[in-house]
Amino acid sequence: MKRIRRTAAGTVASTVAVAVTLTLAACGVAQPQASTELADEPVTLRVTWWGGDTRHARTQEVFDLFEEEHPNITIEPEFSDWSGYWEKLATATAGGNAPDVIQMDQVYLASYASRGSLVDLSTMPQLDTSGLEPSVLEMGKWKDALYAMPVSTTSTGLLVNTDLVEEIGVSLPDTSTWSWDQFEAWAQQFSEKSPDGTYGTSVIYNEFSLQLFARQQGDQLFSEDDIVIEPETLADYFQLALDWTKDGAAPSASITAETLTLPLDQGFFATGKTAAIFTPSTMITAYSAAMGGAELELVPLPTPDEDTTKYDYYKPGMYWSVSAKSEHPAEAALLVDFMVNDAEAAKIIGTERGIPANAATLEALGDDLTPEERKAADFAEQRASHLGEAPAIVPNGASDIETILSRYLQDVMFERQTPEDAANALIAEVRSSTNAAN
Template structure:
């Protein structure tokens, strides 16, 4: 959710990424064999202080095992990361190993900026489930090694729900209509300024909603969601806003960019929010409340396999790297080594490698265990991996939020907003082809 709130600030960087990366198609460099002489690898990622410290500790361990390799770390926060990466890539000076996100993977891969990881024998991908691994591919080629996975669920403040006295329905089969009725009742029985839920406004939830309706958001190169499906998604937000299940349009607009520790949910003013499951740790720490993860409602008690594990982020290797073999060896260490997994923990999400998750054992916190258990509970509902965000559509979340706000303020109808969003995104993907 923090990432979503910062997407608007990063939209200029996203556009810059597309422009600069298109300046030329890079060709792979360097040997696919490990070198005997000293090697220096530059590694870049985004994140906070905890991530920096844990990542550096893993680097120290790697350098002990491979003394001829020296790692030079480069890191920043999300908002500045993509502009720096775009500039470095355009100048042919990208880091050897790059932390990558699904929003931008196809953009960099399609321009020849990333190495085919499947061509590097130093990287073992066998520890990942195929649907998860597939989401690191573009044009049937692996360009991103998934680091972690997450599911989207409903995060419920059970302390608040018990205090208000409105128990949850059977969440194993509940429908969107049942959810709205519950959220509206929570609002009605709460003090003024407390609400049942929030409006949904991210690409992950839209993917799931589309899949629940037998639809999909993207193909490899285009936005393909039916306008009617997208209109139904917008209609949920409008209905919840008008019924009081969610805050008013003005309250949503005023609070949507607040830091996590100041959100309505964290401050006990919202009973349930839609969020990636791995965010439970951050919300629990900020709120001090007892939180639980429950599945998304469905249209009609359907248990079809609409769900999927989404990679939280990836490691990629620059096609300009002079040391792709060593870069792949480092990626393998970061994702597959059990000692590295213990150091990293779940800071980047639930490890994509099941053995890495097992190696954490008793080290998982109560909230991390809830996220891991929730992922396990979703397995019967997992379907094939969807297409990743195509080239030209990296700012889908910014666009989605803009049109959703038009709908809840009733400046556009849900169907008009759906048609306009599809046209705008398709125009961007067409321009990127």
Template sequence: MNTTIRRISVGIVAAASVLGLAACGVSKAPAAGGGEAAELSDEPVSLRVMWWGGDARHERTQKVFDLFEEKHPNITIEPEFSDWNGYWEKLATATAGGNSADVMQMDQLYLASYADRGSLVDLGQYDQLKTDGLEPSVLDMGRWEDALYAMPISTTSTAAIVNMDVIDQVGVPLPDTSTWTWDEFGEWAAEVTEASGGAVYGTAQLGNEYQLQLVARQMEDALFEDGKIAIEPETLAAYFQLGLDWITSGATPSASYMAEQASLPIDQSDFAVGKSATVFTSSTLITAYAAASGAHLELVPIPTLDGDKTKYDYFKPGMYWSVSSKSEHPAEAALLIDFLVNDPEAGKIIGTERGIPANSDVIDALEADLTAEEKKTVAFAESRTSKLGEAPAIVPNGASDIQTILLRYQQEVNFERQTPIDAANALIAEIESSITAAG
């Protein structure tokens, strides 16, 4: 185990004498798709389709719908869209009233909650939807209790995005990023801050559920398992302690400064304006950061405990398509999803706006049209393939607020209002209570 995290974990065990919850291996369900035949109607069919996003997404999605309707003249698409926050309120209201759209865009944070309440259909029943173009561990993240309730649209991987211009200006060269450890990274990030006289910080903090999952998997642990929170308190405390150590060393700004910056858009973030040398985030965001900064950016793997030897990594679906259990036309809905995810012609229209396509054949079809940053994202994903482990359990019903809760306790630790182990135990208890209440 890496020195920093070993030291933190051993100290926490000695001080707290707490036994963690043992994390189990992920069991993989058989592949879905190619299920029982369901006949398509020859009569006119209308499908309501609901998604979140901005204007660029709406325009591209509508063009794909136009193409689909040309190929299937009896099917008419009725689009409904909104921004992220408005979307989930609208979807919850429609679901409660039994009036959900036939096809809906879904997120991993909410998938289990909608599947668990019987609001979605098992897509594995419909042979109109093919799944063999997706990497099995990616497809598995669309499952809940062995049924495929969501078809991954796109994938993302977590990376450290590095501003090479800033590093050149500061004069602190990168360590070997193919094998760097958390200790090496923390020391380097603190050196960047010191060498710049505080004008540039070495890094931003880790900060989301995906990144916590990766750190936990490096420690042979898991965030969720069998519909419950499964992470050991010591693992979670080590994650919190890592960020606190970076504040102490100067690798990151102070807790108060980071709290003030938390709600800023990408183009105003420290990394985008050249005040931070690295940021941990989705690899697909290199495009947005490059546009905002105009800098030379590169994608590198996040640090590990063992020099990147174990298969801890995984690709997370950027989003999914699901079908409502109230739909009167689930076979046609499955056919539409197949077109959206698997058709190369549709893929060229959608491009990478929803992320790197989950279907490898669609990526191949897009290759000639990819921007320089998108090519970096695809190349980075390919470089991580040998490090992919099994799919982790998705966020269970009752734990959809894990991201908000995680950031709240992380801030408590950063401000030293709670110790890492106290925050870890409190977070676990809060999530356990929420899952129990949802059940």
């Protein structure tokens, strides 16, 4: 892309949940309100998470194993899909009735932590954090306190349908050093040689990809309390989408808008209408299942400097947190430790929640990994030499960043705003929200 400055160096969050979250308890760093020592008497823990049937079944199997080892602890599961999860959790938390153990996401972590709703897990002796890479553990922190234990990690890469690439006959450039210009040229050529309605790529529009793009430019998306990305960097990101939709490398603005919320198995990539998409590496398993075993490969993102800058990082796929209102924080921390660090639990969970954050439990999976899971794990290992310092998590007040980003991106693609105007407007909107929250 011509406008990128050279340097030396897909799920939308619920805005309803954000609004409810803002009604949580007053700010303050929370400490456990009950004993940090394990109890001898019977204990009941409520545990909540989002996900599908496979996740529910595997999680319950882990609970059964945990209860066998700790017969005085009974676990009451509470789960839902993503769309209703955050509103339900925010309402329960505001009412002082949050579950003991909470599956947490990065976009909401600072919001809950800043309101004293979560326990600082570094104060809990039952939880061992030594198995996690320091930069991964860092992304469970807010203001230097550990409010969330990373469960899994993922990298973002370009997922390529190599069957389709071979069928059309437009080979990829050298993906180990390719530039954004080279990628765009390849995607445009692929679209031109494909049947009508088939494209080289799709527009990227999530916080993870924007974070990586900014880091490639020596920039960053957030500080601990605010949005800090330079308007020029954000404008360049928007320009990518505009260029791709106008030159045919990706579907038009109208087609992109129509397909933005389609289920995974109905999207352009899963239906063989797009050759390559930008996605968390762990999504290779879901796409492979949806595509009937099509040959898929993960390759690095294009960069402006032949992939020499250490811009990459392992993003926690999700976390486990403990409610500050829990009457049994010690047992809750013990359960979190079991789910993250126990080898047998890891074998049950597999990679359903992503690549295990604990390298030892990943190794314990061994031959149990499917070919797609092995590709995701190998891709993460290949990116290890390109990792930089962990970025700041989404700050309090910016939990709806992906909703806002998608809105301005569509404005740019439909040419209702220029990339520069959209960049300035997005930064102003998010900054207003973070200022109000902090």
